[in-house]
Amino acid sequence: MTRGIAENIRGLSVAIAIAFLVTSAGVGYWTLVASDALASDPFNPRLVAAIRDRPRGKIVDTANNVLAQSVKTQDGWTRKYSDRSLAHVVGFASFKYGASGIEAAYADSLIGQDPGDPIATWRARYLGEHEEPGSVVLGIDPKVQKVAVDALTSTGRKGAIIALNPVTGTIIASVSLPNFEPNQVADPKTEDLAWQQVNGDQNKPLIDRARQGLYAPGSTFKLVTGAAALENGINPDTKIRVDDPWQADPSWGQYYVRSSSKAHGDYTMADGYRLSENIYFAKIGLQVGGQKLAEYASRFGVGAAPRCDIAVPKGQLSNSGTLDRPTLVADTSYGQGELLVSPLQMALIAATIGRAGVMPTPHYATEVRDSSGNTIRTIAPGAAGQVVRPDTAAKIAGYLVGAVEGPGAFAFGAKISGVHVAGKTGTAENPAGPPHGWFIGFAPAENPVVAVAVIIENSGQGGVDAAPLGGRVMQAALGR
């Protein structure tokens, strides 16, 4: 009889042995396979532990100005930041509240464990031998940044300006207001109070409006509608009748598309851009159809998160992700409807039109250096892809020059003497108050070296206020 139990004992032993194997595999998964993902999680305290025990690397701009560095204090090393206007880009590294911005995205590089230097990484991780960390170089141009900060600050409103190089995708200026004081969040003496204040502030100073702010794009979205129309059989020179207010058919009931200038007349596409005529774009959007318009929006990255070295949230085309009602198609065509897009995304769309239809991949950092200043890795991601045909982009670029320089153009404020500027204003209706003002553009129009997006929240006159800011930033980038 006892033999029976002995057999059962063996059966149970095998089951337990298998369970141990499975458990070991699970532990192996976390310790070996998932360890990179865990190590780079911005809330992993190990990332920022180095700020207390060891100096982290510096973060510098194109002119080698130090934006962030570790300073020795009584309680160990603390991070010091030199430019509050870059608080969102540079971010902060706090022992308690984690890290953000470049401090989080390049956390491994800043502790001397850049992926481009596997030997140092291996030695630090497995042998505990830490090299003196190098630095991360940003593409931020201090001159352009200063002009952008001054321009946005002068409005006295919340908002954001972002400027990038349309060819390389390098972000050269980025400002978001209101901002916060990163030194207080990083300093262990003040971190709790500072965090409570900035995190609880209903103006949301922690949000980088340039990168993370999601707004209706308003008329700036007409770049997408126009490109979709040109590639789907719409002749831009055909005059289209505009009579304010307008509805496609009586089934729309009380619903009308309205012209901001209460227009009555015949419009070409050039007129449509210059005078930002909503009814013109609603009509061509409906001709193109919801499916095609959605496809082009998606090609321009609307509703997706662009690949970027600092994470960018994704916007949306509509609540459902499709354009399945004629009124929604009409509204989306001129940038209202249920669209939500970030200023960074709109700057990329402008850059794409300026760069013959090729969308660049945005990035904030350009280079990681070791402690002796040698380059470990350059950050130069290739283009995201050909979004529209070069001739389509060229035509739209021409209309956008008209929208800045043509008679009665809304975006006249973005003019720069001696250079052709392409641009488009936008006025985004929003339920929370007066409309937001937009401007996107690029210069020189024929062969751009800078693309820009400006948003001013609840601006008095919409896009007309935003255009001069865009002009000043582009002028600084052109070195004029």
Add this chain to the structure above:
Amino acid sequence: MTLLLRRRSEVGLIVWVAALAITGSVAVAAADAAAFDRRQIFIPVAFIALMLALHLFLAWRGVRGDQLLFPLAAGLSALGLILVQRLQPADQPLLLQQLTWMIVAAGAFAATILIPRDLTALARFKWTWAILGLVLLISPLLPVIGREINGARIWIGVSRFNFEPWEAVKILLVVFFAAYLEEFREVITHSRRIGPFPIPPVPYLLPILAMWAMAMVVVIFEKDLGAALLFLGIFLAMLYLATGEAFYTLIGLALLAVGGFAVYQLIGHVHVRIDTWLQPFSEELRFGAGYQIVQGLFALGNAGLFGAGLGNGMPDRIPIVWSDFVFNAFAEETGFAGALILLALYLLFFYRGMLIAVRAPTPFLQLLAGGLSFIVAFQTLVIVGGNARLIPLTGVTLPFVAYGGSSLVTNWMLVALLMRVSDVTARVRGTE
């Protein structure tokens, strides 16, 4: 001198345990030289003296049989002391408390070697053990001695010392099941069948089902998910050991699934546990209920193959790491390799226990040794599985290693019982 030769393999292994205790303690102290307290060296020395004393006690009593279990338990306990030294917060003298508990555990171990003089007494008084178990289980709910800590009312306490009675109940449950199942094994095993499925002989299963159900009700009342899971595991394992019917186990697992779903819907804190298990990294949970497991996984992620080195990781960021997450702390600082060695020690312990069970002369002793060994292995799997997010996290301790007196004392009593079964076997068979 003859005393030392009686259990020669054991004394050889204890030398290794002593080396482990000293080097571990020194390594931890060296990593944080500023916080080094000279008196700390007293801890491993006292521990080694205690282990040698127990060894001499076993030799003096002429205990025969297995010589591996004791050094294994001692080695795991040494690791426990090293980790408590590593992880104790500055304001809580956990290491000294753990050493105190180790002394109590050694006393309990020695007492269990002596009492009862005849192991069959365990079987004879099975109903006494069952009732004692239930009383112990209910005791935390009683006024005066019952205590609630961290939201679970599973403690009884006198002054600074707290005890979790269910830790002892798990042993009583195994003793009761072993005795009862031995008595009625014949009827339960030779049940009628419909096709391949056995029909459970309900009247004979009723007492153990009732016993188990009462334990479950109390444990659920006391909000202790880990104990509930452990009791269910013990129940199913003992039933399988006695009958060899995998079908019963399957029914048990199906009941677990159904019951688990019902409990998930009905009981708030279980709901939170499961959600935390499924998505600890979500925005709502990572700074709330999921904070502990997320920090635990960060520790594992920092482990790599060979770890950060003792004292060089950051496991102290995990809340209550010394009792709930010692495994992760150990893994972070000794790597996947260290974690595997630790798991291998438990598997070896289990394997020796099962070997004792296979060889034991009577069904009662077989079931007893099998059930006791199962407890250690299963409890290890439940906590490590929870630590590595393979299953929902429960509050059971890592046997011998985690900080906590109740667990240490009862596990050392468990070792004593296993060694006594081995001793009886050696005497019956007339071998060493």
